[in-house]
Amino acid sequence: MFKVLVSDPISDMGIQMLYDASDVEVDKKPGLSEDELVAIIGEYDALLVRSQTKVTPRIMEAAPKLKVIGRAGVGVDNIDLQAATKHGIVVINAPDGNTIATCEHTFAMMMSVARSIPQAYKKTVSGEWDRKSFVGVELRNKTLGIIGMGRIGSEVAKRAKVFGMKVIGYDPFLTEDRAEKIGVKLGTVNDIAAAADFITVHTPLTNETRHIVGPAQFAIMKKGVRIINCARGGIIDENALVAAIENGTVAGAAFDVFEQEPPQASHPFLNNPSIIVTPHLGASTVEAQENVAIDVSEELLHILRNEPFKNAVNMPPVPATVMSKLQPYFNLGEKLGLIAGQLTEGPVNEIVVSYSGDLADVDTNPLTRYIVKGVFTQHLEGINLVNAMHMAKTRDINVTTQQSSTTGTFTNLVTITVKSKQGDRTLAGTLLAGYGERIVRIDQYPVDFAPEGSLLLISHNDKPGIIGSVGTLLGSNDVNIATMQVGRTIVGGSAIMVLTIDKTAPKEVIAELEKQPEIVNVRQLGI
Ligand SMILES: NC(=O)c1ccc[n+]([C@@H]2O[C@H](COP(=O)([O-])OP(=O)(O)OC[C@H]3O[C@@H](n4cnc5c(N)ncnc54)[C@H](O)[C@@H]3O)[C@@H](O)[C@H]2O)c1
Ligand SMILES: O=C(O)CC[C@@H](O)C(=O)O
Numbered sequence: 001m002f003k004v005l006v007s008d009p010i011s012d013m014g015i016q017m018l019y020d021a022s023d024v025e026v027d028k029k030p031g032l033s034e035d036e037l038v039a040i041i042g043e044y045d046a047l048l049v050r051s052q053t054k055v056t057p058r059i060m061e062a063a064p065k066l067k068v069i070g071r072a073g074v075g076v077d078n079i080d081l082q083a084a085t086k087h088g089i090v091v092i093n094a095p096d097g098n099t100i101a102t103c104e105h106t107f108a109m110m111m112s113v114a115r116s117i118p119q120a121y122k123k124t125v126s127g128e129w130d131r132k133s134f135v136g137v138e139l140r141n142k143t144l145g146i147i148g149m150g151r152i153g154s155e156v157a158k159r160a161k162v163f164g165m166k167v168i169g170y171d172p173f174l175t176e177d178r179a180e181k182i183g184v185k186l187g188t189v190n191d192i193a194a195a196a197d198f199i200t201v202h203t204p205l206t207n208e209t210r211h212i213v214g215p216a217q218f219a220i221m222k223k224g225v226r227i228i229n230c231a232r233g234g235i236i237d238e239n240a241l242v243a244a245i246e247n248g249t250v251a252g253a254a255f256d257v258f259e260q261e262p263p264q265a266s267h268p269f270l271n272n273p274s275i276i277v278t279p280h281l282g283a284s285t286v287e288a289q290e291n292v293a294i295d296v297s298e299e300l301l302h303i304l305r306n307e308p309f310k311n312a313v314n315m316p317p318v319p320a321t322v323m324s325k326l327q328p329y330f331n332l333g334e335k336l337g338l339i340a341g342q343l344t345e346g347p348v349n350e351i352v353v354s355y356s357g358d359l360a361d362v363d364t365n366p367l368t369r370y371i372v373k374g375v376f377t378q379h380l381e382g383i384n385l386v387n388a389m390h391m392a393k394t395r396d397i398n399v400t401t402q403q404s405s406t407t408g409t410f411t412n413l414v415t416i417t418v419k420s421k422q423g424d425r426t427l428a429g430t431l432l433a434g435y436g437e438r439i440v441r442i443d444q445y446p447v448d449f450a451p452e453g454s455l456l457l458i459s460h461n462d463k464p465g466i467i468g469s470v471g472t473l474l475g476s477n478d479v480n481i482a483t484m485q486v487g488r489t490i491v492g493g494s495a496i497m498v499l500t501i502d503k504t505a506p507k508e509v510i511a512e513l514e515k516q517p518e519i520v521n522v523r524q525l526g527i
Contacts, residue, residue, distance in 0.1 A: 001025055002304045003043055003065075007032055008050035010072050011286075014293020015048070021301060038062045046070065046300050049078065051280065057083035068303040070296040071313075073098055073283055074151075075232065077205060081314050088387035091313045092299045096151065097291030098283035103155035105282045106200055106230045109254035113226050114139060114198075116252070118276045137197075137224075137251075140164035145192030147212060148203030148231065149174045149184065156200060157184050168192050171203075193217035198226045205232035213237065218244035224251045230282045233258040242268045245275070256282050315386055318366050325362050329414065330370045332437040335451040335527055336416050336429045337374020339439070342525045343457070344375075345422040351375055351392070352419070354402040358412040361403070368401055371416055410440065445487030445496045451527050453482070454501045458513065459520040462488045462495040466518050470497065473516075477509045494520070 004018055006028045012019075018026050029040075034056060041047065041063040048070045049055060055069055060083045069079055071093040084091045112118055115136035123130050144160045146153045149171035157167045161183050169184040170192055179186045189212055192199060199221075203209040213227070214237040227250055229236050238259055244250040253275045258267065261280060269275045283289070295311070302309040308327070310317065318326070341348075353371055355364045373388040383391055392399050415428040428441035429451070439451050449455075460466050467486065474481060480502040488495035505524060513522045 002045040003027065004046040004048060004300065005029060005041065005044045006048045007037065007053045008048075008072075009052075010048060010050055011289040011293040014072070014290045015297045017294070017297050017301065024301070024304070034058065041066065045304060048072065048296065048300065051075065051078050053078065055079040055084075060084060060087045060089060063087070063089075068092060068300055070094075070300045072289070072292040072296045075204060076313050077232065085314045085387055085390050088382050088384040090303050090309075090315065090386050092296060092303065092309065092311045093313050094292035094295035094299075095311060097293075097295050098285075098288035099151040099155055101285040101288035102152050102230055102282035103159065104285075105256060105278070106152070106156050106202075106228060107159055109228050109230060109256065109276070109278070110139070110144075110198055110200065110226070112276055113228065113252040113254040119273060137226075139198075142166070142197035143168060143195050145187070145196030145199040146170070146184070147189060147192060147199070147201045147235075148209075149179075150202060152231075153200075153202035154182055156202065157182050165198075168195060189213070189217060190220060194220045194222070196225060197222065198228065200228040201231050201235045203231060203235060205234050209235050211235075211237040211240075213240075215240045215243075218249055221249050223249055225249065226251055227253040229254075230256040233261060238269065241275075242272065245272065250274070252276070256280055312386070315369075316365065318363075322363050322366070325358075326364065326367050328431055329359070329367050329412075332429045332431060332451070333367045333370040333414060334374040334377075335437065336414060336427050336439070337371040338377055338527055339374075339451060339455075339525055340416050340418045340425050340427045341375035341378055343425040343427075343442075343523060344418045344420050346420040348375065348379075348397055348418055348420050350398045350400070350419040352400050352402070352417045354404065354413075354415045356404045356406060356413045356415075357410060359403065359414065360405040364401060364403065367414075368399065371414075372399055375416075375418055413440075415441070439498075442487065442496055442498070444489055447485050447487040447496065447498055449483060449485045449498050449500065452500070453527065454504050455525040455527065456497075456499040456501055456505060456510075457523040457525060458497040458499070459522075460495055460497060460516075461518040461520070462490075462492050463518045466516070467497070469516055470499070470513065470519075473512060474499075474501070474505065474509065477506065477512075479503065479505045479509060 002024050004024055004026050009030050018024050037059050041059055045065050046068045050072050057080050066089050068090045074095050076093055079091055116134040120134045142165050144165045144167050146157055146169045149169040160167050167184045168187040170187055170189050212235055218240050256278045257280055269277055299309050299311050353368055369385050369388050372392055373383055373385055376383045380391055410430045413428055413430050417424050417426045426443050429439050432438050437451055439449055481499050482502055483500040485498045510522050
């Protein structure tokens with residue numbers, strides 16, 4: 001049974017599939033402090049949050065069972081991603097579900113600031129009939145500058161066009177083609193600052209976007225410009241904005257987000273008549289909250305059940321076309337790593353993986369993760385697909401990959417070499433139509449066996465009678481041999497014997513085998 005903790009208010013309708021799942025138990029405990037979370041998180045397999053819960057390294061350290069943190073929304077700035085990766089916890093979000101809600105809130109804010117609706121409302125309900133103070137401006141024929149043209153920024157642009165606005169957009173990933181398609185002129189942040197009547201930001205908060213609109217931009221803005229932030233506090237420099245309102249450059253601003261949330265009562269936005277504010281409501285619609293909760297619950301179940309998933313924030317996304325080519329190799333890759341990891345003596349220095357044939361022209365990085373995870377499985381506790389590359393990097397273990405279109409006799413071949421001070425171990429595997437996964441090389445020896453069950457790997461000299469004596473010794477100790485393969489490079493030279501056995505051979509039997517005159521060493525491997 002998987003235990004899921006929901007620590008923020010999240011739509012019950014959206015997480016209904018978690019309540020319905022027979023293998024999941026859901027606890028809803030919104031509003032816990034960090035200490036309270038630390039005290040209970042140890043029993044949970046999954047944590048589901050919105051933006052209130054700050055998922056700190058301390059919480060993750062206290063969570064040995066935690067496999068996944070689900071964020072019902074886009075921004076994951078309340079989750080320490082580095083710590084999650086280090087602990088092998090997958091972080092997933094729901095990037096699509098609140099796009100329209102946030103876009104519509106941006107528009108609501110833009111129209112409100114254009115027509116001073118909140119200020120006019122306040123006066124009207126207090127009994128004043130003031131028709132002079134609230135002469136607004138139209139959106140039509142005005143220029144809207146959008147910084148950040150992703151999901152929300154693009155939807156805002158589409159709606160702005162319908163209102164008859166001209167749109168200038170800035171986004172390092174916005175191509176001219178796409179800009180033209182949505183009717184947006186490309187410009188820099190400063191082009192936007194100089195030309196826009198309204199400026200709205202739709203980026204995440206990063207080192208690059210922090211204060212991307214600051215004193216230098218306010219200094220070149222047109223008088224009467226209006227500023228909207230429904231993305232993240234800190235993208236627009238709050239103090240610089242207040243100064244630009246005071247000096248008459250900015251006519252009004254509409255903010256849904258703050259550098260510190262909730263803002264203190266003394267925050268300069270809260271008593272400035274030109275600034276309207278909402279308490280981070282961009283995604284707060286019934287529809288968006290249901291959408292994000294459904295999306296994140298679906299993904300959460302996939303991860304808990306070890307099924308493929310797509311929206312991991314701390315693992316690179318894998319396009320469906322790449323996934324369909326690679327998925328059949330995941331098992332083979334992990335087993336190659338697992339065997340090579342067990343064969344390697346001493347600390348691993350380097351892992352070299354080469355992909356050939358069918359795999360020559362695919363992005364094989366996701367497959368490399370499986371291999372690296374396999375190599376370390378027997379050695380590092382808590383290794384998984386999320387932290388495999390991180391674990392290698394933090395231990396200064398180089399992982400290099402090569403790709404080539406030539407394979408010799410095989411249509412596809414994955415070869416891995418694990419290097420240590422004590423020597424290199426090389427394994428190659430392939431997927432054979434009709435036969436499935438096969439290991440076709442161990443070090444210099446050609447072999448052919450399915451990587452399953454208990455394996456005995458016997459290095460020996462190629463002399464008559466060895467196979468018989470191994471068979472007799474195992475048989476007399478009730479160890480049944482399912483398959484046997486011998487690989488050698490020259491007659492009478494060194495050779496390797498790979499046996500698949502029905503149960504693990506006792507230690508004494510291994511010791512007895514090693515005493516045989518022509519046997520060099522015996523390794524028992526589990527897969
Ligand atoms: N107020 C709310 O409730 C609410 C709701 C949803 C999202 N958000 C915020 O809105 C942001 C945008 O959401 P989205 O779904 O459109 O995300 P998105 O990832 O689709 O778009 C973000 C865009 O920002 C661009 N970007 C990154 N760095 C940039 C830079 N230095 N300059 C210009 N552009 C840059 C990216 O290229 C991307 O296209 C989220 O990061 C989140 O912080 C707020
Ligand atoms: O959970 C919320 O309401 C905020 C969501 C929003 O900030 C996001 O990044 O998706």
